[in-house]
Amino acid sequence: MKIVLFTHPSFLPHQSMPRFAKMIKDGMLEKGHELTIWTPQPFFFKLSFNRSFLQKWFGYLDQYIIFPITVKAKLLSSNKDTLFVFADNALGPWVPLVKKRYHVVHCHDFLAQQSASGILTENKIGVTGKYYQKFIRWGYKKGENFVSISYKTQNDLHSFLDKTPKISQVVYNGLNQNFESIEDKNELRQTLSKKYKIDLSNGYILHVGGNAFYKNKLGVLEIYDQWKTDFTGNIPLILVGEFPSDQLIIFKEKSKASKSIYFITDTDDLQLRQFYQGATVMLFPSLYEGFGWPIVEAMASGSLVITTGENPMKEVAGNAGFYIPKKNFDSQELIKWKTVAAKELERILKLTPQEYKEAVEKSISRSKEFSAQSFVDSIEKVYQQILISK
Template sequence: MKIVLFTHPVFVGSQSMPRYAKMLADGMQQKGYEVLIWKPEPFFHKLPFSPIKKWLGYIDQYFVFPLKVKSKLRRCSDDTIFVFADQALGPWVPLVKRKPHVIHCHDFLALNSALGKIPENPTRETGKIYQNFIRRGFSKGKHFISISKKTQEDLHELHEGDITSSAVCYNGLNREFKVLDAHSARNSLDNLLNIDLSAGYILHVGGNQFYKNRKGVIEIYDAWRASSDVVLPLLLVGAQPADQLKEVYEKSEYKKDIHFVIGLEDQYINAAYSGATCLLFPSLDEGFGWPIAEAMACGCPVITTNRAPMTEILGFADFFLIERRPFEWVLVEEWSTESARQITRIIHLSEAERQECVATGLEAIKKFDTELFLNQLEEEYQLVLKLERF
């Protein structure tokens, strides 16, 4: 079996997808398979026309690259399987729809937004056209692997053709996480950030994507501080805050205890989870929800939203669930007040109860093993190749 892996071009600026594609490529190469990576290269995108650079990139992706693919296909052997690292690469699927192929699906948030299903993320007309373009493309595919059951359910609802095979293969943690001594972890971060973390802290890990609900993190934190005698700082680890988040921060009565931690190196991420009192992760939606699994691997209790795929990742470790943040602003205060009660619950856990949370979380994450993930992918690829060749 030879594998041709379609990936996003470097110039689109994605960070998570290149890491995922590299994990696929490295894993299959380690198993002894030849892996070729096909992706658009910048040509028109390199031209000095900044106002239309995105559109020039589309020319590279959807006009130039397909011509190159058609030429390369003539040199591919019959034992080649064509793997798409992301369903957003759907416009290229018709190029190989009659050949063995597999499409990896991560989340359908952009498409559901374009269809008006997510009011927090309205989509412009051009975005709706683009998402429909992607949908028509991946709907030509027949074989799919989803990273969660929730993503699989969305795929089956949104796919406009016939699906021959559809599997769920949970991601493996892409780096090592383990339970560290909380006191030592806090000391290391304290020294790095010059923040007193000795008593613990509330942690959030995530970017500025609308569904991460970082403003909801601050709203819950504010509600908790207003009703609690305990003072713990809030660390938001991730990207520079967007303007909307800055506004929420500036209005907070407790902003002196709210800290944005930008560009935290990997070596400190494990310590951040291990030293945290809890991870506060009130996402509106996810394709998977990496921080949930990472936190559990580090012995950190998780507060998250009571809906899939967050509950799916938690498994039977769903101790501290909250409702999804309401879209209607008049209901947000009630939501944040009710959600804040979960922070109080965690703070008042006995040592035995906290250790039970840790043990249950460690058991739940066993399904997120990289070797298991790669073995499942290998089986699915071989199955598809067999189905399509015979």
């Protein structure tokens, strides 16, 4: 196959999307297919002088004015049998450029779309943001073929389309790093304790994720605070990800458990894998997800996972996950939610060594269903199906 992969520009701050695009690129090249990446270059962006406001708008010029002109020029000499692959549904504005050619759009989540449409009331979107999401939706609706990373994402996609897609398949994400468990966590915990000057010798509760509203990072702190209030456990909470927001910092400072809460930022891939491997349990009470990478990453690393009992979290964790209700923001219901979640956390922490071992084995077994090879094999079949569909 001849494949052109559209990706997010490298001058924008993305983390998971470049990894996803790399998984497609490496997988297709390894299978012997020809693959070229088309992505915007920073012409106007370079003139922004590192000012965030100018970077945003100058970046838009590069993406939606200059880049389409470049694409149209390249299309004149591209093979008619080329398959154009969009690594993310957020790249929707470029889909109309190749709508009459073989194409497919990979869909991750529609949280921004749902927020802009007023479906997710927890996340308020400004006027310009609503127009931007409308622009994205206008684009991907021109597509005919889609691959979604979960059935939840596929259902959300179909709710935004005006017609039934020609092809719409679900292909679960594959692990794009070598996450694996270790036999003895004690030595690793001692190493992490020395490096970060935190006593992790008895284990720790882990959270991995950014500050986006749907990650419910405040909810992680609320559960831990409730657990420290209701029970006598004394292991720390480690939150790996972005620098905490003011809201998170204020909550930590007011919490009775403040001295046991640690925000770890600027970790590399090795350090992230180590935190997964050393964790007693990962707390991941997301409100919404497209897939939930950290769930599989933690399971593959030999950690248990407590997450929200709704899709796609349940879809991903399956019978290896431990579930709590979705957070309710009503004041009375919030108290109930924190109490229930804290009890479940305590229950997991009190598992006998044999029960814990069996639960870890189940987690590792579940994670093997999300291999990079399985992902690549599955999308190759979809790509081939598209090329013979006309």
